[in-house]
Amino acid sequence: MMSSVSRSLLAISLGCLMISPVLADGNRLGHSKHGSAFDAGLRSKPWVMEGLGDAPFPITTESAEVQRWYNQANALLHNFWFEEAERSLRWCHKLEPDNAMVYFGLARCGLNWFTMGSQGPELQRYKDFLIEAVKRKEGLPVRERMYIEAWEAACLRGEEKPVEVIVQKLSQLSVKYPDDIEAKALLGLFNIGYGSPLANDALLMSILNLSPMHPGAHHARIHNWDGVSSEQAINSCELYGKAAPGAGHSLHMPGHIYSKVGMWHEAAIAMDSATRVELSYMNNRLALPYETWNYAHNRDYLCYIQEQLGRAEESIQGAKDLIAAPGNPEMNPADGYWTQFPLLRALVKFERWEEILDGKTLMAANDPFAGMMFGSAEVIALLKTNRKAEAKEKMRGIEMMLVQMKKGQGGEEALPAELPLPNIIQVAQAWIKISDGDRLGGLSILMAAAAEERKARESHSYPNDPPFDPWPVMRLVADVFADGGDHRAAIDAYEVALKQEPNDAWCLAGLAKSWTALGNRVLAREYAGQLLAVWSGANPGLKPITDVLALNLDAVAKPVTPRPERAYDPAKLDHLGPSNWKPFAAPKLAAVGVDGKAVKLEDYRGKNVLLVFYLSDQCVHCVEQLAAINSKMSQFEAMNTVVLACSSDSPEKNRSNDLSSFGLKLISDKDHENARRFASYDDFEDMELHSTILIDSAGRVRWKQTGGDPFMKIDYLLAEIGRW
Template sequence: MLGAGQVRHQGLYDARRCGCDHLWGATAWSAEDVPTSAAKPENVVDPGHSYHGEAFDEGPRRAAYLMGTTGNVPFPITSTSPQSQAFFNQGLGQLHGFWYFEAERSFRQVCALDHSCAMAYWGMALANVNNDKRAKSFLAEAVKLKGDASERERMYIEALDGWYKAETGDEKKKKSRAQNYVTALENILHKFPDDLEAKALLGLTLWQSRSDLGLSTYFAIDALLNDVLAVNPLHPSHHYRIHLWDTEKASQAVNSSAKCGQAAPGIAHMWHMSGHTFAKLKRYADSAWQQEASARVDHAYMMRDGILPDRIHNFAHNNEWLVRNLQHVGRVKDAIALSRNTIELPRHPKHNQLPGGGSAHYGRLRLFETCSQYELWDALIADANTQYLGPTDDHAEQVKRFRALGRAYFRKGDVENGKAQLAILERRLKRLQQDQEEAVDKAVAKVRFEGKDAKAVEEAQKQAKQPTSEKIRVLERAVDELQGHVLLAEGKPDEAHERFKKATNVDELFLAEVQLLAGKKDEALKAVRDHANSHENEVRPLAHLVRMLWQLDKKDEAKQSFEKLREISGPLDLDAPPFARLEPIAMELGFGKDWRVQKPAKEDTGERPALDSLGSFTWQPAPAADWSLPDADGKLHTLAEYRGRPVVVIFYLGYGCLHCAEQLQAFAPKTKEYADAGISLIAISTDSLDDLKKSHAKYKPEGTFPFPLVSDDSFAAFKLYQAFDDFEKVPLHATYLIDGEGRVRWHDIGPEPFKNVDFLLKEAKRQLQPNHIDLPVEPTPLDDNRPANALEPLNVFPSSTPASAPVTPAAVKVPEKRDVAG
């Protein structure tokens, strides 16, 4: 452990190292208050940043450990440390599983054990396949060190160096780059024909670059990968075979799908990929099993190692696809539980926002979807009044929410509340249409004022409509659906059906029921039968088909369809409405009240471990480590004293850290807002007690800091909370939200302190008060009778833009009188 003097020598406490001395006047401390021991040495970096350069700031900064579950991939390297080999092999296995975050950690561990190991940097470059800037930085180090590496290692480094140095400005250059890299890997095989990793990477490259290379063959690449598997049957290149055949002929990859997860059971993505194959083959129960295994492995890893869920490649995608497969097999309760859990996950400005493509987005999408498909109207309405499906600031999400709420109310027979949601959507639509009209008026007036021609006027109209056109279309469809429900409630199924079709995205099985109500029996039955045929092996369409056939007195055909349903019925929830309605039919057919048929797993799915052994079905916050630290007066503060009350814990890098001062200054004025939300604040510093006193003494304007500052100059708590770079032995910035039960709900760790105070407060309320929602102010339509001012469009510009030619007053056309805001 480093002493304070040694840390200061490394530049951690220099207040002015970033050349920002002039900013100190804006903080609670001033430059002359910086400890004298913090004199600025040469070539220092900001607190929390890596001494090795920008590339090392991102990515994992905690030491790796040997997991033992990342694949059997021996790859001899040159290193002065005997321990390096195992971590390198682990990193390579993680690369094969596309687990880039942990692969980089393993290679950083190799580097920590032996800074001269060129292949450690080669591995870190490969782990940044989606970040060329970082990859090139790492590879440059590998090139510098390759002189001490073996010939084989140098060939790998030079091959990758050629890839990153190649130009890619056009298709010809991309093809040349790919060809040269393929040739470089083949040269390794000429020299070392038994090198399985060269064959595996070659197979991967041929698959990934097949478009650039103009390759149409699948079997040639497959043969190459099978050469690897013939020698090492559980090599993680099973992953590549699944990708290879995924879009061509999935059945070719069934054998690899039975072994992919087993080849590297600690890598969630390896379980996930087998789900691709089984989903393509419409074996949804097998696909769901694989994706559930992936989810459980990820949950176990994240909860064990303290990783925020959306930091992980493919996590959100796997879980949302799992929900879709759960829908297909009728595991409705599990689909609801996982969707809700996906919404509950921590959100972060960088990793998981709404709107966006992360867990927050997918969770809401699949929860709305599952409730609607399985007619769980009470659950949808209840969730719409919680953080699960509550209001948001996003227009598209709000429209989706009101549309789904209206549907739920109408479908459960509550017409009054259904009409209330319709009225909200109609008001939103009217206001948007009014705003669009005004935007068009002003745009046209401006163009005409500038003396431009009719084509310019037309373009101005088009550009003015563009920001709101899609929003209006989405609203119009939502209004159409709910108006269809009004018509249905009025006993007009024919008109309702037409309005539903206009709305688009209305459940096809529900549309068929509306047709049946309209007396169009043949059309309704054909619609359900076609839907069931196009959604092969999905239980819900078959359930609807059975019921409609029975209603139409086609009992023999209903029995045949029911028997087909029973073949895939093992996992489904009998109490879900589409299945519960089948009970009288099942009883009459002699299938019994519980008509499900349990089927054993097929032999081609491989050896499956018990799912519970892999991890939990949902992510849960992990317990926070306790600490006991003194404040400036020597009073001890512990995490335990916050039991029963949430607390935000800020780890900052001392009195001399400018960015830390800015962070504390950002949180201090918000102390009361956090307190009003029932949340305490405390900051843990690397400062000694003496420097901690200076922080208190210089705080303005109150004279004392509004929440406790405590000392951890031994870095013990920093290490417990991952706020420590194990590779460079320096503390990091970190901010944690810990709930009243002592569980970590949210964190941010990195080279910069987290200063988005309002975001964290909002996120804390979302997580800690799930039943509290804030209703945003709904837009109000403009008054149709408001006074119009025909000259207003001409006077909204600060100054006119000179026309290309002089414009006479007669050429300036005043727009016709319209209802615009005065």
């Protein structure tokens, strides 16, 4: 099932697509004539995308072109590529602006499995699309009208249980139209978590019997079994990526399953491929990480899998690149994806204590709760580097902060008294007791934390998508037993932890050591061989494997997995593109200055460029933005940054208008060719858009924002340049 973290990520992404405010006046410059619902989302024309899978959704239309784009949008929706689905549907709307099913498709881009039942403001535009579909539903064939009415009943009538409503409506549609594969595919998706996974699987398999490579059916099967009985989904994992190789999510989801069953090499191949496919798309389409909802999730999950393969350097570098990626200034960092956690997880897991404590590797936490978790990692690092007094002092500060948060001091809402502490805080408390010689007290804390974790895992409420924690706590319990010489208890605890995280190298190493200590070198050799198979590509010198090699067990690599798996070799995936985000090359700029001479980005190589696309000197908001930038021109100049302001105004007009007195350089883009190249033009309504783009001294795009209103947070631009 989809975790709360992933659902939050999508909600944040939908929020990112709502940069423009809701406006009633569609005639404002840069705003849609169709209303505020059309002011957000991608606004350049779609293109035929390969490798999405075959999932036609026939609708009433007079245009074969509309049907083709609609089919593409439906395939994109099956692959959870919502923003691109909306782009294809916007083109359908341009061709047939009164088509009810086009409006229905647009509504599905936001009112979907992730968000059904949510009431966030970011969903209003999708409800507006649905309202327009409802207005136009009369006269449609019954099948199409039933689709619209299913979403109408679930999303527009204040239902308390909208998922149950939509499941009921899709069931009725599937019964009335048994040959409608799409109705069954949607039913199979929305039915996840409601009723029997086995019964739902039978429904999805009935689709695959007719259409063996249906992307939506394979995708839904993976979610259906994820966290329930993950091995049941392996067949669909093997086929989903083949059915839709051009969609990163089709490669991402198999990685979920493979990681749950301990097939870490196959998981890495899947997740690395997903990351590369999406990054190639992002670079080709000028999309930044925060504009692509699955990017952070992909990269975090890949970091986690690389950790489990002992590829410490790759996982840590990936986590650092995730932090370095540009963010969305419209979102509160505390509400967004906690991009620091992958780095924290890796540093703790690989015992990089000095880096945790150096004051520069980990940035300051962006909220008090995260701060307590980071502080707890520092407590552990201080203890491991023999700085117990400092560790205790920091722990006291964390505990005082926790008391304040539970009381709701400082204007913050009080935390529920029964809320379990994050595992890492409890682990830090346990290590302090153990460092004081109170082994039983430390074990008591660890056992309680492990029990809470077990309950959370069994109830599917444990954040395991991927986990924030560096370890299953039961593995730490086992370590304490082993350190105390109680190897029987250690083995029992390691086995429990190994069920929670199959083929975990640290557990395998612990089992090999404990069985050796008990004199059973045969069993020890088996676990050592299992470890060697998992860590066949691990960085040299890591403690788990060096400890096991020192046992001289003469073990040979012996994988223990549900299916044979390929060895993960990142070099074999290079044809898909990079796996870590880097700034992409800026498109060509070919404009004309006020002197009539050509202006190119190459003219400013060696300088940073703030490129602003504005509508004209008659646009009040444009002038406000340029004036705000001009007021800080000295700061931009001090940061080696030149400002280029581009519009369709002629060089002659630029020479004579009031903006010519500003310190920025006015350039002309008469035919909007530059605006189109920089995705600052609305192809659906043939109009210019506001764009603010930061380009570094090497000619690479570092940050951008496009929409119906200009970007006004000028200090953010300066801060972003300062990060380079």
